[in-house]
Structure formats: structure tokens, C-alpha cells
Amino acid sequence: MGELLAGFASPSLSPLAAVGGAVIDAVPPGVKDWAVSAFGTADKDALLAGMVLVIAGLAALAGVLERRRRFAGALVIGIFGLAGAAAVLTRSQVTPLAVVLPLLAAVVAVVLLRLLVGRLKAWDAAASTHGAETAAASSRRSFLQTLGGTGAAVAAGGVLAGIWRGAATAVSEARARITLPAAVSPAPQVPAAAEAGVAGVSPLVTPNRDFYRIDTALSVPAVNPDTWQLKVAGMVAREVQLSFADLMAKPLTERHITIACVSNSVGGDLIGNARWLGWPVRDLLAMAEPQPGADMVLSRSADGWTAGTPLEALTDARDALLAVGMNGEPLPLEHGFPVRLVVPGLYGYVSATKWLTELKVTTFAADTGYWTPRGWSERGPIKTSSRIDVPRSGRPVGAGTVIFAGVAWAQHTGIRKVELRLNRGPWREAELAQGISVDTWYQWKLAMDLSPGQYEVQVRATDLGGRPQDETSRPPAPDGATGFHTVRVDVKS
Ligand SMILES: Nc1nc2c(c(=O)[nH]1)N[C@H]1C(S)=C(S)[C@@H](COP(=O)(O)O)O[C@H]1N2
Numbered sequence: 001m002g003e004l005l006a007g008f009a010s011p012s013l014s015p016l017a018a019v020g021g022a023v024i025d026a027v028p029p030g031v032k033d034w035a036v037s038a039f040g041t042a043d044k045d046a047l048l049a050g051m052v053l054v055i056a057g058l059a060a061l062a063g064v065l066e067r068r069r070r071f072a073g074a075l076v077i078g079i080f081g082l083a084g085a086a087a088v089l090t091r092s093q094v095t096p097l098a099v100v101l102p103l104l105a106a107v108v109a110v111v112l113l114r115l116l117v118g119r120l121k122a123w124d125a126a127a128s129t130h131g132a133e134t135a136a137a138s139s140r141r142s143f144l145q146t147l148g149g150t151g152a153a154v155a156a157g158g159v160l161a162g163i164w165r166g167a168a169t170a171v172s173e174a175r176a177r178i179t180l181p182a183a184v185s186p187a188p189q190v191p192a193a194a195e196a197g198v199a200g201v202s203p204l205v206t207p208n209r210d211f212y213r214i215d216t217a218l219s220v221p222a223v224n225p226d227t228w229q230l231k232v233a234g235m236v237a238r239e240v241q242l243s244f245a246d247l248m249a250k251p252l253t254e255r256h257i258t259i260a261c262v263s264n265s266v267g268g269d270l271i272g273n274a275r276w277l278g279w280p281v282r283d284l285l286a287m288a289e290p291q292p293g294a295d296m297v298l299s300r301s302a303d304g305w306t307a308g309t310p311l312e313a314l315t316d317a318r319d320a321l322l323a324v325g326m327n328g329e330p331l332p333l334e335h336g337f338p339v340r341l342v343v344p345g346l347y348g349y350v351s352a353t354k355w356l357t358e359l360k361v362t363t364f365a366a367d368t369g370y371w372t373p374r375g376w377s378e379r380g381p382i383k384t385s386s387r388i389d390v391p392r393s394g395r396p397v398g399a400g401t402v403i404f405a406g407v408a409w410a411q412h413t414g415i416r417k418v419e420l421r422l423n424r425g426p427w428r429e430a431e432l433a434q435g436i437s438v439d440t441w442y443q444w445k446l447a448m449d450l451s452p453g454q455y456e457v458q459v460r461a462t463d464l465g466g467r468p469q470d471e472t473s474r475p476p477a478p479d480g481a482t483g484f485h486t487v488r489v490d491v492k493s
């Protein structure tokens with residue numbers, strides 16, 4: 001009921017999304033890490049499924065209690081409605097209507113509960129009366145009809161709410177109307193020599209639909225580009241306001257940049273490379289003129305999430321962008337439409353704010369980003385790492401020439417070499433493909449002659465400064481996983 005009402009009245013704030021968002025913000029960091037490692041990018045679906053199960057359990061409990069004692073079940077529903085309203089209140093997009101919806105839904109649920117329990121009791125009474133078989137059958141039918149009708153109405157309401165929410169997104173329509181301007185500084189052509197040419201290796205440029213998605217937003221924030229405003233404030237000589245039209249009229253830069261999540265485990269897939277179109281953040285900051293002493297920019301999203309980025313990374317020569325385009329399209333909604341930050345060399349949690357609305361020039365001493373108090377480091381430079389894509393771990397291959405291939409990255413530094421070793425033997429240098437730029441990942445390949453047997457294969461990358469990747473096995477928290485990606489290959493005769 002709450003979802004249905006929200007679908008029509010307040011699509012950005014369904015009660016389910018609000019409770020889920022509050023849960024995400026409240027769980028200890030360890031639980032979040034466990035959820036990402038267990039469910040990957042399906043973590044939100046898993047949370048929603050879990051919530052639906054909890055709701056079904058509470059509904060069953062309410063029914064059982066109400067049958068025993070009048071209003072005992074209604075009390076459970078009332079508390080549930082209040083909890084929903086409280087969760088909505090913790091959300092940054094809260095509106096008065098959004099708070100009322102869970103309460104309204106609870107009232108409807110109590111009315112239905114009373115109706116159903118009334119019918120059930122009539123059936124109980126008739127069933128225990130001798131010689132009242134026909135009365136029992138008819139009260140049974142009446143109970144089951146009411147129950148079935150309620151179930152059908154809930155299902156239809158849910159579907160309707162879903163359709164409505166999908167169709168009602170004026171934002172998707174606004175996105176469809178956008179034509180991206182050409183870049184004044186276009187992305188360098190992807191050199192043909194950047195392709196290792198091995199089937200099964202990660203594509204050099206990740207298609208938008210395959211690009212990993214990580215954020216705390218249970219429902220994708222709907223930010224209308226026509227009303228979008230970016231505010232630059234804090235320790236600046238002058239505050240700057242920027243509209244989407246202003247931004248689109250700036251001389252834009254397009255670059256391939258590989259972004260990665262700090263939660264990516266060694267060998268994991270929370271990393272992707274896209275061609276981003278945007279205005280260099282340093283040009284915007286130059287307009288605002290950061291004051292001496294400032295060392296951090298706290299960026300904020302429409303849903304209240306924040307990241308703390310070193311001011312240096314946004315003002316130095318690297319191409320930190322206020323991105324509006326991803327692989328030639330306006331940003332997909334899940335990837336931060338209409339505007340996000342992309343900063344070469346930094347993990348997403350300290351730099352890649354999606355649905356961006358504010359840049360506050362400040363200091364690390366005065367402000368902290370969303371993940372820092374939750375057990376993650378204040379600073380998050382991406383660690384040099386490498387991954388074996390083919391052959392897939394555990395998949396048998398034929399004896400003879402076996403081709404290994406994968407990707408390696410050291411954003412903003414670049415890769416010098418990639419090496420492989422078998423069963424902890426000597427390192428052998430792989431063939432390193434040309435990079436698109438030092439800000440992207442590189443493909444590599446190595447053909448080896450292997451006789452039948454079991455092999456443990458490990459990969460390591462060395463950056464252009466000559467620093468090999470860290471070999472110590474460490475988990476993602478607090479500042480990124482380290483260690484060698486290791487696959488087991490079963491070579492058959
Ligand atoms: N508004 C907002 N932006 C966010 C996040 C978030 O939770 N909310 N997560 C960050 C993290 S942790 C990562 S790794 C990147 C992922 O960007 P992607 O989903 O486009 O791949 O977005 C960053 N930007």
C-alpha cells in the first residue's frame with residue numbers, strides 16, 4: 001500500500017526505499033562489506049528481498065496475534081508504520097507527504113487485518129458448531145475470498161506502482177532529450193595496439209550497461225537537469241552557482257578514465273573503464289578561488305552522500321572532471337545523471353560523487369566524507385593491481401599452448417610491466433599492450449606451453465615508476481585490497 005501511494009505521490013521516496021536506506025546507513029561497516037562480497041552488485045536486490053521476507057513475517061505475526069487478542073496485531077502494524085515514518089525522516093529527500101505515507105499504509109493495513117480476522121473468527125465459530133457445515137463452508141469461502149482479494153490487490157498495486165514509477169520519470173525523458181556537445185579537447189583515439197586481441201579479456205572500454213554500480217542509494221535519485229544547480233562554497237573567494245545549461249556551454253574535455261571501488265577484492269570486477277565527457281574541475285575551482293589553508297573538497301550528492309577529495313587532486317594537471325557524458329551518452333541515471341565527479345587515481349568513495357549538487361572547499365580537519373567514520377581511510381589513492389581474465393579460474397584447458405590474458409592498472413601513473421608465475425616459480429614477463437593513457441587499465445597477454453597438471457597462476461604489475469604491486473594479502477578495508485590475483489588452472493591432456 002505504501003509503495004502504491006508512493007508511486008503516485010512521491011516516487012523518490014517509497015517507504016521500502018527509505019527503510020532500506022536507513023538500514024544501509026545504520027549497519028556496521030563489516031555487515032556492508034559482507035553484503036558486497038556475498039551479493040556483489042546484487043546487494044540491493046538482496047536487501048529488498050530480505051525486507052520483503054521480514055514484512056511477510058511481521059504480517060503473519062500480526063495475523064496470529066490479532067486472532068488471539070483484539071488489536072494485538074494492529075499494534076504490531078502500528079509500530080511498523082511508525083518505524084517506516086521514522087526511517088523516512090532520516091532521509092535527505094524527505095517531504096511531509098513521504099512521512100505520512102507509511103502511516104496511511106498502516107491504517108489501511110489495520111482495517112484489512114480487522115476485516116480478515118473477523119471473517120476468520122466467523123469461520124472458526126461455524127466450524128465448531130455441530131450441524132453447521134454449510135455455514136462453515138460459506139464463512140470459509142468468504143474468508144478465503146477476502147484474503148485472495150487482498151493479495152491480488154497488493155500484487156496489482158505493486159505492479160502498477162512499478163510501472164508508474166518507471167514511466168513517471170520525467171528525468172529519463174529529460175535525459176533522452178539531451179544532445180551532448182562535442183568536446184573541445186577530445187579523447188585521444190584508442191590505439192589499435194591497446195587491444196591484446198584475446199577472446200574473453202575485459203573489453204578496453206566497458207559498455208555502460210556492464211559498468212559496475214556501487215552506491216548507498218536504494219532508489220536511484222531522480223535529479224532533473226532543468227532545475228539542477230551546482231553550488232561551490234566554503235573556503236572560497238567567491239561562491240559559484242552553475243546550472244546544467246551553463247555546464248554544457250563550457251569547453252568540455254573527453255578522456256578515458258578507469259574508476260575502481262575500494263571494496264573491489266583482488267581479482268574482483270568492481271572496476272571499469274569509460275570515456276567521460278566533462279568540464280575540468282580545476283577550471284570551476286579557479287573561478288571560485290580556494291582560500292589558502294584549504295586542503296579538501298567535500299562533494300555532496302542530491303541524496304546527501306559525501307566524499308572528501310584532496311583539493312590537490314582536483315586542481316593539479318590530471319583530468320578531474322565534472323562529467324556529463326559516459327561513453328558518448330548522457331550519464332545513465334544509475335551512474336549519476338545529470339552530473340558526477342570522476343577523478344583519475346582515486347577510489348570512488350573519496351572522489352566519484354554521483355548526482356552531484358555541491359562542492360564545499362574545506363579541510364580534512366574540519367570535514368569528513370560518508371565512509372570515513374565507517375572504517376575507511378580518509379584518503380583513497382587507487383592501488384596498483386592486476387587481474388587474470390582468461391583462462392577462467394577452475395576451468396579445464398587443453399595441454400599445449402595456453403594463452404593467459406587480463407588487465408592491469410596504476411591510474412595516473414601507468415603500467416610498465418606485467419609478470420606471471422606458475423606454482424610460485426620465477427616471474428615471466430607478459431606482453432603488455434599499449435595503454436590508452438596512464439589513467440586507464442592496460443591489457444596484457446602471455447602464451448605458455450603447459451603439460452597436463454594443476455597450476456597455480458599469479459599475476460603482478462609494476463607501475464611506470466618501477467614500483468611493483470603490493471604482494472601482501474589484505475582485505476579491502478580500510479584503503480583497498482592488496483595481494484596477487486591467483487587462479488587455479490587444470491591442464492588436461
Ligand atoms: N551519490 C553517491 N555517489 C557515489 C557513491 C554513493 O554511494 N553515492 N558511491 C561511490 C563509490 S563507493 C563508487 S566505487 C563509485 C561507483 O561509481 P559507479 O556506480 O558509476 O560505478 O561511485 C561513488 N559515488
Ligand SMILES: [Mo]
Binds near residue numbers: 260349
Ligand atoms: Mo566504492
